[in-house]
Amino acid sequence: MPEHLVQLNQLTVRFDERIVVDHVNLVVGRGDIITIIGPNGAGKTTLIKTVLGIQKATSGQVSLAPGLVIGYVPQHLSLEATLPLSVKRFMLLSGRPLNACEAALRRTGVGHLLNASVHHLSGGEKQRLLLARALARQPDLLVLDEPAQGVDINGQAALYELIRELRDELHCGVIMISHDLHLVMAATDQVICLNQHICCSGHPADISHDPAFIETFGHQVAESLAVYHHRHNHSHDLHGDVVTGNGPHGACNHEHH
Amino acid sequence: MNIIDLILGDFFWRALLGGLGVALVAGPLGCFVVWRRLAYFGDTLAHSALLGIALSFLISIPLNLGVIITCLLIALALVLLSRTRALATDTLLGILAHSALAIGLVTLSFMPDIRVDLTGLLFGDLLAMSRQDLLWIYGGAAVVLTLLALLWRQLLMSTIHEELARVEGVPVERLRLALMLMFALVIAVAMKIVGVLLITALLIIPAATARRLAKTPEHMLGLAIVFGFIAVSGGLTLSWHLDTPAGPSVVVTAFLTFLLVYGGARNSRY
Numbered sequence: 001m002p003e004h005l006v007q008l009n010q011l012t013v014r015f016d017e018r019i020v021v022d023h024v025n026l027v028v029g030r031g032d033i034i035t036i037i038g039p040n041g042a043g044k045t046t047l048i049k050t051v052l053g054i055q056k057a058t059s060g061q062v063s064l065a066p067g068l069v070i071g072y073v074p075q076h077l078s079l080e081a082t083l084p085l086s087v088k089r090f091m092l093l094s095g096r097p098l099n100a101c102e103a104a105l106r107r108t109g110v111g112h113l114l115n116a117s118v119h120h121l122s123g124g125e126k127q128r129l130l131l132a133r134a135l136a137r138q139p140d141l142l143v144l145d146e147p148a149q150g151v152d153i154n155g156q157a158a159l160y161e162l163i164r165e166l167r168d169e170l171h172c173g174v175i176m177i178s179h180d181l182h183l184v185m186a187a188t189d190q191v192i193c194l195n196q197h198i199c200c201s202g203h204p205a206d207i208s209h210d211p212a213f214i215e216t217f218g219h220q221v222a223e224s225l226a227v228y229h230h231r232h233n234h235s236h237d238l239h240g241d242v243v244t245g246n247g248p249h250g251a252c253n254h255e256h257h
Numbered sequence: 258m259n260i261i262d263l264i265l266g267d268f269f270w271r272a273l274l275g276g277l278g279v280a281l282v283a284g285p286l287g288c289f290v291v292w293r294r295l296a297y298f299g300d301t302l303a304h305s306a307l308l309g310i311a312l313s314f315l316i317s318i319p320l321n322l323g324v325i326i327t328c329l330l331i332a333l334a335l336v337l338l339s340r341t342r343a344l345a346t347d348t349l350l351g352i353l354a355h356s357a358l359a360i361g362l363v364t365l366s367f368m369p370d371i372r373v374d375l376t377g378l379l380f381g382d383l384l385a386m387s388r389q390d391l392l393w394i395y396g397g398a399a400v401v402l403t404l405l406a407l408l409w410r411q412l413l414m415s416t417i418h419e420e421l422a423r424v425e426g427v428p429v430e431r432l433r434l435a436l437m438l439m440f441a442l443v444i445a446v447a448m449k450i451v452g453v454l455l456i457t458a459l460l461i462i463p464a465a466t467a468r469r470l471a472k473t474p475e476h477m478l479g480l481a482i483v484f485g486f487i488a489v490s491g492g493l494t495l496s497w498h499l500d501t502p503a504g505p506s507v508v509v510t511a512f513l514t515f516l517l518v519y520g521g522a523r524n525s526r527y
Binding site: 049052053054070072074077079080082083084085086089090093094095117119133137 | 291292293294410413414416417418420421423424425465468471472473474476477525526527
C-alpha cells in the first residue's frame with residue numbers, strides 16, 4: 001500500500017465565477033483523522049465531494065491510491081418514504097454478504113435493528129446505520145460529512161469515539177467535516193480550518209492558539225477548545241494512547257508516560 | 258380458426274391483451290416515478306407524445322417510433338436545461354409539457370389531409386388496438402423488463418441515495434438515461450390505451466396503491482403490476498358495457514382501487 005491514501009494538490013473548485021475551494025493542498029495517510037472545520041459556505045462539503053469523485057475540480061489534482069475503497073457517510077440519510085426498505089436490505093445493497101453486514105451493524109451498535117424499517121429510525125440510529133454501511137465495505141478511507149447531525153449530545157461524543165476506534169481497527173484514514181468543535185477536537189489528529197482556502201491547520205492543541213483560527217471563530221471558542229483539549233489529552237494518556245504533537249502539550253504528555 | 262386467432266380477432270380481447278401488457282411495464286416504471294418524484298416529469302413526456310405523433314405524420318415514420326424519439330429528445334432537453342439552473346425544474350416542466358402539447362395540436366391542424374382521432378389520442382381508444390400495436394406493446398415490454406432486471410440493483414441503489422451510489426461506483430448518469438429510454442417506450446405503448454393526458458395516472462396510481470401494502474421494493478413492483486391489471490381489466494370492461502371512454506374508465510377503476518386499499522388496509526410496517 002502506498003503511503004498516501006489521498007493527495008490534493010492545489011485543488012480549486014469554482015462555481016461560475018465564485019471560488020468555493022481555493023488552492024487546497026492536503027495529504028491523508030493511513031491512521032490519520034483529519035477534521036475539516038469552517039464557517040457555513042466555506043467549501044467543506046465541496047472539498048470532500050471532490051475527494052469522493054462526485055464534484056469535478058476546476059483546477060489542481062486529486063490523486064487517490066490505486067484500488068482505494070472509500071466508505072462514505074453522507075450528511076443525512078433522507079430517504080423517500082414511498083420506498084419500502086428494511087435496514088437489512090439497505091445493508092445488502094452494498095453488495096456485501098449478510099454476515100459482514102450484520103457484523104458491521106453490531107459494531108456500530110445497531111445490530112438489533114436488522115429487520116426494522118429504515119423509515120422508523122431515529123437520527124442517531126440513521127447515522128450509525130450509515131456508518132455500518134460504510135464499514136461493511138472494509139474501507140481504506142472513511143469520509144464523513146457532519147456525522148453527528150441530529151444526534152443528541154451524549155450520542156455525539158460516543159459517535160466520535162466510535163469513529164476513532166474504527167480508525168484503529170481498520171487502520172484506515174478518516175476525513176470528516178464537523179461543526180461540533182470541541183467534541184471533534186478531542187478525537188482528531190489534524191484540524192483543517194477551511195474558508196475557501198486553508199486558513200490554518202495543525203494539531204488541535206496548537207490550532208486553538210493560531211491567530212487565523214481565533215480570527216475565524218473568535219477568542220471564546222478558541223479558549224474553550226484549548227481547555228477542553230487539555231483535559232482530554234490526560235484521559236488519552238490513561239488509556240495509554242500516544243498523542244503526537246509538539247509545544248507545551250507534547251511535553252505535558254511525555255511527563256505522564 | 259384456432260384460439261389465438263379467435264382472441265386476436267376480437268377487438269375487445271385485443272384491447273385487454275394490450276392493456277395488460279401496458280400494465281406489466283407501467284407498474285414497475287410507476288414505482289420509479291413515485292420513488293424519484295417524477296410525476297410531473299412523466300406528464301411532460303406524455304404530453305410531448307402528441308408532438309411526436311404530429312412529427313411522425315410530417316416525415317411519415319411509424320407513430321410509435323416518432324413518439325419514442327420525441328420523448329427521448331424532450332427528456333434530454335429537460336436534463337440539459339435543468340442543469341443550467343436558470344429556471345426552477347417545475348417551471349421548466351410546465352413550459353415544456355404544455356408547449357409540446359400545443360405545438361403538437363397546432364401542427365396536426367396544419368395537416369388537413371390527415372384525419373386523426375384527437376379524442377382517441379388524448380383519452381385512449383378501445384377500438385384502435387391493432388395486432389401491430391400488440392406487437393409494439395409486448396416488444397416494448399420485453400425491452401423494458403429486461404433492462405429493469407439487468408439494472409435492478411444499481412437502479413435501486415441510485416434511487417435510494419444517489420451520492421452514496423456514485424461513491425460506490427454506480428454509473429448514476431447512465432442509469433438515468435436508461436430510465437428515460439424506458440419511460441419513452443412505456444409512454445409510446447401506453448398512449449393507445451389511456452391516451453396522452455392520462456398516462457401518468459396509470460403510472461402513479463397503481464404504484465401508490467401498492468405502497469400501502471408493500472414490504473420490499475420488489476413486493477411493491479409486483480403489487481403495482483397487479484393493481485395495474487385490475488385497473489385495465491376493470492376499466493375496459495366498464496368501457497365495453499357502458500360505452501365510456503377507455504382511458505378515463507381505466508383511471509377511474511385505478512382510483513377506486515386506491516381508495517379501497519387505503520381505506521381498508523393498514524399501512525405497511527416498512
